[in-house]
Amino acid sequence: MPGNRPSSHETLFPGGGEMGARLRAHDWAATSLGPVAGWPPTLTTAVRIMLGSRFAMWMAWGPDLTFFCNDAYRPTLGVKDAWALGSRSDVVWAEIWPDIGPRIAQVLRTGEATWDEALLLFLERRGFAEETYHTFSYSPLADESGTVTGMLCVVSEETERVIGERRLRCLRDLGAGMAAARTGAEVGAVVAGCLGEGTRDLPVALAFLAGDAPALLAHAGLGPDHAAAARPGEAASAALECLGPAVPVAALGPLFADLPAGPWDQPPTHALVVPIAQQGQSRPAGVFVAGLNPYRPLDEAYRGFVDLFVGQIATGLANANAYEAERRRAEALAELDRQKTVFFSNVSHEFRTPLTLMLGPLTEVLDSAPAALDSDTRRLVELAHRNGLRLLKLVNALLDFSRIEAGRAQAAFEPLDLARFTAELASSFRSATDKAGLVLDVDCTSLPEPAFVDPEMWEKVVLNLVSNAFKFTLAGRIAVRLRAEGGRALLSVADTGLGIPEAELPRLFERFHRVEGAQGRSFEGSGIGLALVQELVRLHGGTVGVESRLGEGSTFTVSLPLGQVHLPQDRIRAARAGVSTATRSHVYVEEATRWLDDGPAGPPDLGEAPRPVPPGLTGRVLLADDNSDMRAYVGRLLGDSGHVVEAVGDGTAALEAARRHAPDLVLSDVMMPGLDGFGLLAALRDDPALRGVPVILLSARAGEEARIEGLAAGADDYLIKPFSARELLARVETNLRLARVRREAADALRRVNETLEAQVAARTRERDRMWRLSKDVMLIARFDGTMTALNPAWQAVLGWQPADLVGRSFLDLVHPDDHARTEAEARRIEQGETTLLFENRYRHADGSYRTLSWTAVPGEDHLHAVGRDVTEQRELEDAFRQSQKMEAVGQLTGGIAHDFNNLLTGIIGSLDLLSTRLRQGRTDVVERYIEAALASAHRAAALTHRLLAFARRQPLDPRPVDANALVASLEDLVGRTLGETVSLESRLSDGLWPALCDANQLESAILNLAINARDAMPDGGRLTIETRNVTLDRVFAAAHGDVAPGAYVRLAVTDTGTGMPPEVVRRAFDPFFTTKPIGQGTGLGLSMIYGFARQSGGHAVIASEVGRGTTVALYLPRHDLPLQAGPPAEAESLPPGPAETPAGSGETVLVVEDEPAVRSLIVDVLRDLGYRALEAEDGPAGLAALRGAARIDLLVTDVGLPGLNGRQLADDAREHRPGLKVLFITGYAENAAMAGFLAPGMQMITKPFPVDLLARRIRAMIEGGSS
Structure with a gap:
């Protein structure tokens, strides 16, 4: 029976994942295999084995070779997965049937299994023929009689492995070849060779070198006479325009047309253009154009392979360039070495002549009778002779070396x-x-x-x-x-x-090498002694x-x-x-x-007499030089000038001597054993006690670079050998003088710092006193809210011990409703802004909440805040406001009650007279009494509307408004309202932004302000309406309540009337406040205007001076988008003159209204107009009707319904009737006054409303109108 079929399937084929579920749900009776109940046991067993296996398997059975597979095989099917089950196998795999069909036929014929390893098959599983590789075996499946009726395939897809190994082999060969490449040409040869091996992934490829003369580095898959290879400059430029994602080959331009197919049967359709990076530069070294395999998708692995291939090219080029640069450098060094040898040879010869003429006379002088020379003169001559011999030794060594290298040494x-x-x-x-x-x-x-x-x-x-x-x-x-x-x-x-x-x-x-x-x-x-040896x-x-x-x-x-x-x-x-x-x-x-001792003192400078050092500029000089003659000579010069000199032979000894007794100046050679001059300088600068000691470095290294290096290392001066005695003494004197000035400045600065520290300490004591004694709470906290310091006032104000709160977040104490505002304010402070006034509620230790008013400033990583308890102040203000409201209610009771009684008298009296005349049969005066009653009712509706506007509960329709156009359209009406004694002037700003507000309400506000201005100018005057763009900053916003800073359109109405005193200005926007006698005004006019501005997201301000006039300015938010062309928005009203009420055509309207009189009225109107009307008394009843099967063309619903409000009813209705049109009716609906209340296909009409307006609105919506 059909009813048992699912259970039969469940029994035969339990589990099996997604494919098992599909197999059980498939209509097998429509296939050549017939119902499952008739399947042979061998088939069901084979299917169950296949479904339960986690290896990818598929099988074919029966005369049509019906297709089965398990979940593991589904990725191989790709897009065929949705329909393959139960289809003919030759249809499922039509694209590869020439490859697999003979194998399957062989299995069916011989009953012997087949085996294929990594067989290439072009599967169409993604919408295109794809290169894939599979290792599989076809095994025979026999029925109960032993006849082979089907086959089972166990398959493992090898595509990723085969292609991955192929790409890896290509990259490995490329990397190995690049390691041996030494020139750009060799790099190109390696690239070409690897492209020839890897043509399946890169069937066509070209590598171009960029630069002033673009060249073709390597190519594969196309001949050298192809346009792209023959014109590399143009081809490279065209390719560089297509960097990034793969592009169609045609996008590369005509040079790349007619690309060959390579190893495939069709040419590449897309190419990937990749820049060849150039080390250390943003400009690429070249560009690589890869014609992509038409049978593989460009996935992340394919893109990665091309990127790695190009990266190997870039590395090879960089290595080749580096090798070429090194080769040129080696050649340059060899040439420099040869030039140096020639130079030394020439200079050495030139040195020997003057040395001979120096050493000869000196030797004769020394060989003369001892009495011919005094002891000081003999020491001078010995010093010169000794150092002349040293120079001769060096010259001889250089000359020997140059002769040996030149092959001219004669041993x-x-x-x-x-x-x-x-x-x-x-x-x-x-x-x-x-x-x-x-x-x-x-x-x-x-x-x-x-x-x-x-x-x-x-x-x-x-x-x-x-x-x-x-x-x-x-x-x-x-x-x-x-x-x-x-x-x-x-x-x-x-x-x-x-x-x-x-x-x-x-x-x-090696020559000139030193350890x-x-x-x-x-x-x-x-550095040539051992090389000479x-x-x-x-x-x-x-x-x-x-x-x-x-x-x-x-x-x-x-x-x-x-x-x-x-x-x-x-x-x-x-x-x-x-x-x-x-x-x-x-x-x-x-x-x-x-090298062992200092020897005798050096000679004086014979050419220049040392300049006497003025008293007071002498000092203790520490001299460090590894040459004993230099130590003796410089030491004597400084000693004769009045300095106290301590001479040492290396930097280590100099550092020890300086730490024993700080010198006034250090004079050090740069090149010394152990700690050299730069090392000594660094050690002195790192020692706090010696950091200020001036240091002069002595060096034989000439040139500006050497001087800059010494000064950059921190030396005060740098003296190059040879130097004169006068220059040495002058440098020492100057640096001693500068050191003295620095010491005096440091002493003065220290005294200033001591004074400042004393002042800071005094201010700190004062600050600590304020911290301790302040009655306001003080707080230091991190920007994440963690409190780090609190003053004692926390205990007095909030009952908390400050020590108990340190480490906690101040948000733990903030009232939950104030959390978001407090966090936002903390973020503002973290961004560097100062909080002048911010209030929130903090929890007292007893669980109550206190209102605190905060001032806060940001620090480097903390905020500092002072909070004052304003709880009692706010309670007094609330009480005062409540008393004002009660006073206003009294005024409302007098004024509004009087106005409503007058209106109700007109309505009731007219209706009573109408009833009397109808009983008397007199119908000639019916229309007059009806018009009188309607007029009173309309005046009552207008008064109610003004009350709603004051309460900010009237529904608004905010739209982009051109305030200039609106003012211009009202000029005639305003002029007639003002009368002949008041002149009207409009000052409309060019380029005025669109304002976002309700145009009807803005018109009412302007007319209301014009009437107020007229009443304030009984003897005439001038009324000015002005518009302009303004941007309100945080200062304005802080001074005017909760106004948001930003862009606004300012519309101001100014009169030259009597003006208002300050106490009246302060209360002018208060509800029910009026200076008129009871019965002559409700006090809602300015309140309504203020409510409209605030409800629109803006603000209103009054500026007035007695005897000079009044300005009322409205700030309306700017609309960010430009205005659409079209007429300005107009108030919704009845058209002038009589108009025919539109009738219905049998459409069905559901009316949901909880007020029976209103519901009955609307239903009667609808039925009179030819509509089919359904009614419901509340939201649940209306929802039940909407969920029924009856046709409903329009839903008319009150907004304020018991149980389920009108918007909730509409939303639920649209779930069952998408696109249902909804007309809301409202008298006092808070939610309806919110922006965004109306969705597409919804409109609203406000109670009370004329019947004709209701009829036209219903007709327009049914015929296709929307909000």
């Missing part, structure tokens, strides 16, 4: 007793090592055969190595060994010195090496072949007798000795 090899010669050279340092407290161990054993060496060169080798060991060995020993080993002479110079960092060993023998931070006896040195040893066919451990010492080993067979025969000469080393070693030994 003269001769047989020597190398052991004796080496021992003599090393022993010349004995006096220096003894003075330094070092052990010099010289052990040179005789060699079995002579060694052929150039004596002068070997001398430089030994002296450089021993001098170097002495310089960097501060304690311990120096051992010099010479021995024979395996036909070679081995010289080793070992020390227990500082050692050399391992990282520096490979570069130790940074080496703590030797002196920082002096050219290496070159000299190589000339002898030998080698030199070094072993060193930092902090343990170093061993230099020189290995020379014995004999002469390894030497050029033309450079060998016979042995000379007695080679002496005294002259050549003297320079090395004397220089080493000068």
Whole structure:
């Protein structure tokens, strides 16, 4: 039975997820398989296995190969998922049937399973043919008779894996190729090669280089004669216009037309244009145009692959550019090195001549009789001679080096007793090592055969190595060994010195290389000594090496072949007798000795007499220089000028001396062992006690850059060697004077600070006194509300102990209704604004609430607030306002009651007379009595309307209003109202903004103000109506209640009448306030105008002076959008003259009104007009009628209904009857007066209303009108 079918399906195919539910719901009787109840057990079993499996499976069964699948297979179906179940398999997979159909047929025919791994299939599962890969097996399914009737496919989609591996392989090959690319051309070749391998993902691709001459870096998939490849400049420019998302190929321009298909059967339809980034620059190095695979979607992985491919290109280009720049730099350095060698060679030759002419006369002077020179003069000559020899040594080293590098070194090899010669050279340092407290161990054993060496060169080798060991060995020993080993002479110079960092060993023998931070006896040195040793040893066919451990010492080993067979025969000469080393070693030994002590004082400056230093400008100078001659010379100059000088040999000693006794000035060399001049300067500036000591740096580094570097590091002055005595003394004097001025200024500033601190302390005491004694609560809090400090008044005002509130949020104490306003005000303060007046309610410790008035200012990360308890003040104000209201009610009772009694008398009297005349059969006066009653009723309705306006409860229809046009349209009416004795002037501003308000109410307000002005000018005068744009700021808003700051349209009415005294101005907007006698006014006119302005979101202000006149200004909110062209809004009224009331055509109107008389009236009117009227007495009854089946063309409902108001009824009705038109009727509806009350298809009419107006409104809405 049909009723059992669902349960049968549930039994046969339980579970199975979404596909199981679809299978159970499918109408199988309409397929070739027939009802499920007739399916063979093998089929149902196979289907149940498939549905329960979490592997992707599909199966085909029966003559039509009906299609089944499980939930895991649904993603493979894509858009076919909605209809595939139960369809023919050859229809489901029509696009791949040529590939899979023969396989299925084979399974059905042979009963043997098939197997395919990562088979390419073009599935149309997303609306286009898509490249996919699948590993699957087709297995036979047999019925009860053993006949193969279907097949089961277990499949795993491999698309992401196959394509991902393909892309990864392409990127890996690209990265490997880029690692070896050294030029832009090689980068292009690598890119082209990888594009050739990866053409399935990038069937067509071009890489362009940008710049002044755009070029094609690489391309694939199209020939070099293609327009895009042949015109790279134009093609690159066109491509750069299409950066970003994929674009159709046609958008790239005609150069990219007719792209080839590559490995696919159709060309790319879309391309991706990606900039090739240029390191460190915003302008790209080029652009890559990728023709996309037409059989793959451009998903995130595809986009990422292209981005990575382009990123590899950018990296390859950056590396190639860097390699090319490094190659050019290496060539430039090599050229610079060659130029430097030539320069040193030339300069060294030029130096030797003047040095000879200097050293020769000095030697003669020193060799003269001792009595010929006094002691001071001899010291001067010795100083000059000693430093001349040092300069000669350096010049000789540079010249030797330049000759060796140029291949012009002429070594003269001769047989020597190398052991004796080496021992003599090393022993010349004995006096220096003894003075330094070092052990010099010289052990040179005789060699079995002579060694052929150039004596002068070997001398430089030994002296450089021993001098170097002495310089960097501060304690311990120096051992010099010479021995024979395996036909070679081995010289080793070992020390227990500082050692050399391992990282520096490979570069130790490079020219001009110096180990940074080496703590030797002196920082002096050219950095060519060891390089010269290496070159000299190589000339002898030998080698030199070094072993060193930092902090343990170093061993230099020189290995020379014995004999002469390894030497050029033309450079060998016979042995000379007695080679002496005294002259050549003297320079090395004397220089080493000068590293140990300061020696004699330096000579005075012979060229310039030192300028006497004025009394009071002398000071204690700390001098730091590793050169003893320089220390002695500068120390004597400063001492002779009256300064007290302490001289030290390095920066560390200078820092220790400064900390022992702060100097007035520090004079330091830049290059020193250990702590250099810059290090000393930094240490002084970091020491608070020494930070103000002036520092002058001395340096041999000339040039503006060196001076700027020194001053930028914090030095007060920078003096470049060589300098004159006068310049040195002048710099010292100037810096001492400046230091004195700075000290005096610092003392004055300190005194000022002490005075200010005293004043601050006094003010702080006063502030603390106010904090303690103030009766107002004071608060310091973070901007998140956490209170950090509270004054004692909190206990007196709110009953809380301040300590109990610290750490809590002030929002914990704020009344829940005031939370949002308080948080908003705190955010304003956090943004830097000051709160002048803000009130909220705080919870007292007893649970009651007190009203506090706050003033608050922002700090850096806190707000500071003062709050005054105004609870009693506000209660008094409320009581006063209540008394005013009661007084106003009394005035209303007199004035309104009188007016209503008059109106009711007219109505009742007219109706009584009408009734009497009708009984008498007299109908000639009926119309006159009816018109009199209606006139009184209309005047009563107008009075009620004014009461609603005052109460801000009348429904408004706010629309954009052109106030200028509205005023212009009222000029005739206002003029007639004013009479002949009052002139009218309009001052309408150009460019006036649209105002957002109810145009009808604005007209009434203007007319009301004109009438008031007329009454204030009994003897005539002038009335001016003025409009202009204004922007109200926060100050105005704070002074006028809750007015919001912003843009407004100001409309002002000014008269030249009697004016009002201040006490009347203050109460002019109060309800029922009037200066007229009882019965001559209700006191609602200005209240109605004020209520209209406030209800519109604006404001009203009165300015008046007795005897001069009054100005009433309305501020109406600006409408942000421009006005639409069209006539101004007009008041809704009856058309002039008689008009025919429109009749109905049998439409159905539902009337919902809880007042029986009104409901009966509306129903009678509708029926008289030809409508079918339904009625309901309240909201639930109306809703029941609306939910029924009867046709209803219009809903007419009161707004204020019991149980369910009119808007709720309309909303519920529209859920059942979408598009139902609704006409609201209201007499006093608070909700109806709110903006946004009316939705599309809704209108409102206000009680009381004329019957004709009701009829026309109903007719218009039924025929298609809307609100």
